[in-house]
Amino acid sequence: MITKEAFDWVYKDPFTAASCLIARLMNDMTTHKFEQERGHVASTIECYVKQYSVSKQQAYDEFNKQIVNAWNEINQGFLVPTSMPILILIRVLNLTRVVDIIYKENDEYTHVGKVMKDNIASLLIDLVLV
Numbered sequence: 001m002i003t004k005e006a007f008d009w010v011y012k013d014p015f016t017a018a019s020c021l022i023a024r025l026m027n028d029m030t031t032h033k034f035e036q037e038r039g040h041v042a043s044t045i046e047c048y049v050k051q052y053s054v055s056k057q058q059a060y061d062e063f064n065k066q067i068v069n070a071w072n073e074i075n076q077g078f079l080v081p082t083s084m085p086i087l088i089l090i091r092v093l094n095l096t097r098v099v100d101i102i103y104k105e106n107d108e109y110t111h112v113g114k115v116m117k118d119n120i121a122s123l124l125i126d127l128v129l130v
Contacts, residue, residue, distance in 0.1 A: 002088070009084055010092075015077035018070035019096040025063045026103035034107065
């Protein structure tokens with residue numbers, strides 16, 4: 001199922017670009033404060049604030065708009081016919097869903113808490129009774 005054409009598609013299609021954008025922006029927004037406390041100089045938030053002379057809140061608002069638009073792009077990817085097998089689209093979608101879960105409220109990647117532990121346990125450990 002995975003062909004050279006599929007790999008080429010991954011690097012060029014707006015569907016996968018939208019997934020990457022969501023991952024990058026959600027990570028940057030959620031980890032921004034912690035990274036600044038650790039002395040990281042560069043961040044997309046800081047760069048956006050400096051480049052456009054806006055407040056941090058305005059940068060967050062703009063990034064949230066871009067995330068919504070990227071989700072719309074992903075949704076459109078499922079509505080428009082494509083030569084790619086649906087299983088490839090689903091993989092990209094599921095990766096984006098995981099990023100959404102990890103960075104929605106807190107940085108559950110760096111600071112794994114009860115919510116993430118419960119999610120992992122329910123996915124990989126707990127029996128599913130049908």
